[in-house]
Amino acid sequence: MSGADRLSADAIAAADPQGMVGDILDQPAQLTDALWRVESAGVAQRDAPGGLFICGMGGSAIGGDLAAAAIGDRARAPVTTVRDYATPPWLGAGALALVASYSGETEETLACFEAAGLAGATRVALTTGGTLAERARAEEVPVIGVPSGMQPRAAVAYMTVAALECAALCGAAPSLRGEIEGAAGLLGELAAEWDPDGPADSEAKALAMSLAGALPVVHGAGLTRAPAQRWKTQLNENGKLAAFWSELSEADHNEVCGWEGGRALAPLAAVMLDDPAGPDVLRRRIELTAESIADAGAPVERVSARGETPVERVLSLVLLGDLVSAYLAVLAGVDPTPVPAIEGFKARLA
Known part of the structure; x- marks a missing residue:
């Protein structure tokens, strides 16, 4: 079967029976829905000089990193992601804690919910329900609802928008609502360009074909640092x-x-995520690092963010990386949705 046939719309549909690709392509609509959900939750505007702390794990945490990347040097207070059972000792009464767990049952996140409350921080819960929602409502903590029925990692737009909006509500950043709305439009255009019905040489399909059989190392700098982390985790979970x-x-x-030396041991390949509007010094670093890796005999893929605003550029990379990871699963003959290794590990912990 040719490369084009292996990533045809029919082949993708057959390999993706639970609809991960569809969930990814729904990100533009998720952005606008997320704005409504934050507004509907009634989160009060309140200055938090201690900054915003996003407490979560996995797909429920990455939204904090992506929001911080999009805010960049516009931050007025720290925007920090906490992936742990404990909150840092400097999280106190002057901070806002956005406690995020898609299922509402993540044990690290539930521990952070309690710790943030004991520290006197203002709290907001972000979840589909579960124990987190129950505890939040019992303590009169606002709950931003997230739609159920998808894998936690597929709710990335909801998690990112909630973090951006909470950063604005607590004074840690200016409101970026206009940029979010603009990103929804851009991502709609990109989704049409990269979807399964697109040509075999679309950027998403071409990158997947280039990375098939490789062990990818994704590089980011500045604004693209958090998207690089997202690419890595999506390659793990979707691409297996x-x-x-x-x-x-x-x-x-x-x-x-x-x-x-690494190339002698494994089929390493580099992916360099570039922000066209980034500082010249970082873009020069990306160029020279790519040359150095190529000189070592490894293939290098260069990927440029799309869009005019930081929110657009961050989220364009997220959409592309998510699709590449799902298309790699199709090429490998695996379903991108289930994560039996994670479920098995959770069962052993229980």
Whole structure:
């Protein structure tokens, strides 16, 4: 079967019976729905000089990182993601804690909900329901509802918008509602360009074909750091691949030494996420790092963010990476939706 046939619309539909690709392509609509859901939750506007803390794990946490990337140097107070059982000691009465768990049952997140309350922080819950929603309502904590029926990682637009809106409500950042609405329009155009009905040489399908059989290492810098992490985790969960991510310029101080030897052990491939509007010094780093990796004999894929605003550029990379990961699953003959390794691990913990 040719590469084009392996990623035809029919082939993708057959390999994706639970509709992960459809959930990914729904991100534009999720953005506008998320704005309504935050507004409907009645989260009070309140200055939080201690900043915003997004407490969560996995797909419920990455929205905090993506929001912080989109806010960038417009932040007025820290916007921090907490992936742990405990909140940091400096989270106190002057902070807002956005406690996010898609299922409402994530044990680390439930522990953070209690810890943030004991610390005197203002809290907001972000969930489909479960124990988190029950505890929040019992303590009169606002609950931002998220639609159920999808994998937690597929709710990334809801998680990101909630973090952006809460950052504005607590004074940690200006309102970026206009940028979110603009991103919904752009992502609608990109979804049409990259969807299963698109040509075999669309950017999403071409990247998947190039990375098939490789062990990807995704690099980000500045605004693209958080999207690089998202790519890595989606390659893990959707693609069922070992994959890693790295940040520039830190990688130039260590990782760059390992590519030649690493290529002898595994089919490493680099993906460089570039922000066309990023600082010249970081873009130069990306260029030189890509050259160094190529000199070590590894294939390198360059990916540029799309859009005029930071929110658009961050979310364009998320949409593309999510589709690439799902298309890689199709090429490998695996269903992108189920995650038996995670479910098995949770069962052993119980």
